[in-house]
Every structure is written in C-alpha cells, then in structure tokens.
Amino acid sequence: MKTKQAYIIAEAGVNHNGSIEMAKRLIDVAADCGADAVKFQTFRADKIVSRGAEKAAYQKRTSGAEESQYTMIKKLELDERSHEVLLDHCRRRQIQFLSTPFDTDSLNLLADTLDLPYIKIPSGEITNAPFLLAIARTGKPVIMSTGMSTLGETEQALGILAFGYLGVDNLPGQEAFAQAYCSAEGQNIVRQKVSLLHCTTEYPAPFDEVNLQGMDTLKAAFHLSVGFSDHTPGIAAAIGAVARGASIIEKHFTLDRNLPGPDHKASLEPGELKEMVQAIRQVELAIGQGAKIPAPSEAKNKTVARKSLVAARPIKKGELFDVANLTAKRPGTGISPLYYWEWLGKAADRDYVEDEMIGV
Template sequence: MSVRTYIIAEAGVNHNGSLQMAKQLIDAALEAGADAVKFQSFKTENEISRHAPKAEYQTVSTDKEESQFDMVKKLELNQEAHAELIAYCKQEGIEFLSTPFDHESAAMLTDYFRLKTVKIPSGEVVNAPLLLQIARTGVDIILSTGMCTLGEVESALAVLAFGYMGQNGLPTTDHFMKAYYSSEGQRLLQEKVTLLHCTTEYPTPFDDVNLRVIDTFAQAFGLKTGLSDHTDGIAIPIAAVARGARVIEKHFTLDRRLPGPDHQASLEPSDLKRMIEGIRQTEAAIGRSVKVPAASEQKNLGIVRKSLVASVPIRKGELFSEYNLTAKRPGTGVSPMRYWEYLGISANRDYEEDEVIDPHALGT
C-alpha cells in the first residue's frame, strides 16, 4: 500500500486581510480534499524594515509606489483572527497550519495556541534564533528550503537538533553540530522534521525546479521530504509525488484576478481539486515494485496473448511443422513459448485451420 501524501493548501495572505475571505479559503481547501490549510503569522514591524523593497513578482500585481511594509501590513491576521480561524478549521475537520515570520508570532502559535506543527519558510532557514526558539517548544517542523545550499540546510537542521535536545550550552556552531551528529539529535530530527524542496520564485521556471533534490534530501538527511511548489499548473506536484515526495504545499486563491501579491501565482479552487485528485491517483499507481500480472489484467491473458494453432488443416498423425503450425489469438491453449517442442510431433487428431492445438498433443 502506498504512503498517503500530506497536502497543504497554502492560503498564505490570499485572504487580503479579510476574515470572511480566510474562511472561504478554508472551505475551498476542504472541498478540494486538502489535509491542511496554511496561513502566515507575522507582525509587520517585527519582520520588515520600512525601507525594504518588494520582490519583482510583487510589483507586478500590487501598487508599485507602495512599500513592502505597507503592502504586508494590510495582510496581517491578529491573535483574535487566528483564534477564530483555528476554531473554524477544527469545526470543519481540516488542520490549521501557519508560518511564523518573527519571534512574537512563533510564540503565539506554539505557546498560546499550542499548534502541533509549525511551517518554517525558506527565508528563515538562516534565522538561527527563530529556528532555536521553535525547536525548543518540541513542535513538529516543516522546513522549506528555497534559496538554500545543502550546507545551509544541514546547518539549520543542526540548530533544530540542538533545540529539540534541550541543550543548555551556548548556542554555538560547534554545539549545534555536536547535537546534529549525535544519535539522539538524529532520532529527533527524523521524528519531527520534514524537509520541503522549494524554489523561491513566483512562478518558478520549470527548468529551475530540480525535482532530483528530493532524492538528494532523502539520501543526505534521511528525513521525510516533500515539495513546496511555485510553478504554474499542477503537473510538478504530481510528478514530485511520483518521485517520493511525502508532503506537497501549493498556493491557492479564490480568484487569481484579485489584487494582492500572491494571487496570480496561485491555483484557483477547481485546479487545486484537480491537483489533489491527480496526487491521489498517482499514489495508487505507484504500487509495488514486483512485476507480476495485476489483478485487473488477469482476465485479459486469454484474450490478448496467443496460442499455437493450425495454420492449415492438419490430419491425425501428420507431423507438426513450420508449415502447419503458427501463433494466433486467443491465448487459451499452448503457449508459443513451446513452439519448438511441438515441431516434428505427430498430430493427435485432425485439426481445422485456426483451431487451437490440444495441450495434450505433445508426446502422442
């Protein structure tokens, strides 16, 4: 039986600051069949300088004169909004996830709301103090790795290992790596951390996806791996599942025409549903590695395969030969794999043209 992929519908900031729209996104994720819906938790003042420029993709879909700070400030969800969305997800039966971008927001998710799992975004992989704070709470972590080298991923995992182990020593590189290389640190990482391959560009060019990194992560770290996908369409997440991804994250929106930084790079609900259906079909198709006839094709063996038949009328006692013996459908008689065994054998009875050769003819 194949492993079920955990699918995160990334609502992100596509609620545009509206609690009603956020609930509609939850409904859409549930309808599409997602396992979780994920938002973003941040205090803009704690995350972004007032002088920070926008990313190129953000300038395309928002006011070019507006700063990144002002753009993001309108998209905050306060603690009360989080509480309402968490309760709504619990009521509807879908897991609530969020990505914290600062210490205060991380504490809100782990200490106040006591979420079991926290998603850490690509931009925070080198933010060791935030990584350490979250790991020390003991929550499960899904770590995106956009813009990272393999060494940076390892360094981040070392911080997480140190935090999970509750180390009281100074948080230094040496202590991080000591925790990482310890058997206890490795055990905790394998138990609690999922790595998501990611390319931080919206949309991601297909030749920058590099799905083979999923294999690299599995081999290098021995952790559960997945993909946070930013490509157009639904093909790449489905392909990632075929390659072994255990978690898929994909942005979605109610309408790609809505104003805001992420709508244009997101799936609409109908496409999200198609993606999830494709993933579930792919899971079923992965199946076993043993090559044997599948249950569904057993009934076709006798129809599609061939048997030895008389190519011309054959009289009893006549020798089977290349002239009078051939292979044709159906496959209900002697397999053509035994063709040479029958050459030179006397026919045990009369055969009409196209009649299947009697399996008992051999040796008569």
C-alpha cells in the first residue's frame, strides 16, 4: 500500500472497554480528527492465551496485577455482530474500518465475512508461522509490525508470506519458505502485498529506544513500503517518522487516558490525535520536492532582503571606487554585491550622495 501522504491509522485497539457505544465514539473521534483508518483488535480469548498467563508489566501497572491476562482480554472481545455494526458506522463516517486478528477464526471473520481490504499483523505474531501462512493464503495485502524482531526474523516472516501468497504445492517448512522468498515471483508478490511497520513494543516506549533509523534499515533490506507504529508518549516521534519517509503511521488513542483498561495510559486523547494528524499533514507539505530553488512566495522578498552596491560616502565624478567609498546596503533593486570587485578601481561616472545606488 503506497500513498503520497502517510496513511494514518488511529489505533482504537481495545480502548472500547468492551462497549460497542464507546467503540462507535472512538470511530467518530478518529473520523473527526482526519485519520484515514480506525483499527480495533479481533480475538477470542480462548484461542490466544492460556488461562494462567500473566499480564505484561505495563498491563499490571494499568489494569492491576490480580487478574490474569485471560480474564482481562476476555472482557474486551468484540463478537461478529459488533464488528458488523462498527464496520457500518465507519462507512457512514467515511473512514476505513480495520482490525488486527490474533487467531484463525478472527482472521476468517475479517478477511472473508467482512472482506476487509488488508490485514494488520501485530508484532507478537511475526514468529507464528502457521498463522502467517493462513493470513497469506487469504490473498489480502498485509501491514506487518516488526516490534521485538531482528532483520532475520522479519525476513523469515516475509518468506512465509511469500510461500502463502504464491500458493505453491510444496510442504511448508523453512527451506520452502526461503525458496519462495528468493524467487523472482516471491519478491514480486511481497512487494505488491506487504508493508512493514517499524515498532518498539513497549507501552509507553522510551524515546531513546525508538530508533527511527530502523525504518531506513528495513527499507534498504527489503525494498518495501515502511511505516511506524508509535508507542511513545505524545506526537513527536510520529511526526519525525513522517519526516524520515514513513508511509504509514499507527498510533493508539482513547477517549480519556484515565479510563480503566490496559492501553489507555499509553494512548493519545482526542485533541492530541487531531494535533498529530494536522502536524503530519503540515510536515508532508513542508518536505517538498527536493530541488533547491526559490519558492514562489520568496520572489517578492528578494528586493527587500538582499542588497545593492551603494556609495558609502559622497563620491565625486571621476573618483575611483574603493573599499572606503563602496559598500552594500538594502534594497536589492540595484547592482548585486556579487560584482563588488568588478567595480573597485573604476571611475565614478557622476557624483553620488551617501547611500545612493551605484550604476543605476
């Protein structure tokens, strides 16, 4: 997916707290703020986490340590009907509905039943080979986050996707994945179907661990469209990523950071989301086309800001111009000081008063 402007995904995630009405309000906020898409998360707790799994450290901080990860996310599931309602609400608000699947049933709902235009692969699934293969076999383009991964792990994931997209008959396996990725057909299909997001999987992510230059590394290594999934506080990193060429920006947002739930604390509030979108669009305009030439708006300021050769003191006709009687002052409507040395030693063709332009 390649656009002239960065594709801005407002990540609602599970910040709906299990409420369809809150989810619809999040869609409204994302649309009002000018985001291109609003993204949720689709999962069945029974399919993705064991009942005794602990929460991540940030989840313990934001939603308590007493409950298990399973109990926490079970309350945040959205059923099929909820997805249909939210998809319809997005259509009315003219914003793209997206969701991240975490299991094959959820993938089938998004890819087949709802027929979403592309699938978002979260960082945690980049080593989940069977799931990546199932995603590729839907034929849908993907946006894959690369948090916690090395270049080698990213390449392995791309090999699995290439194998799945090509629909080859070979048995799945590391050698088959590598062959698919290294083939001309595999490289071509990956370029057509896959965008990568650089990401630091921590909530909030420390600025000194964000490493925006990692986007450059991903682009150089894989020659794919590359963006940034931002988990830092505020909007500075997302804006910096766009200035470095990010084609996609993904950012968590919430109605209120004080709401209960695992991700609210590391999310933007509505006013901040709007500010981020506006700042990104301004930065895109400011990036320009690269040639170092005067902008149209500058033309009128040349004569005001630049200087001309003028008499530094009164000069008599026939007197030679020298460093004592010739200087440069505004406005720039006369002879440019670029020609200063060509005038030294010439005889004045007439009398000049102080500050009078030379040769005019």
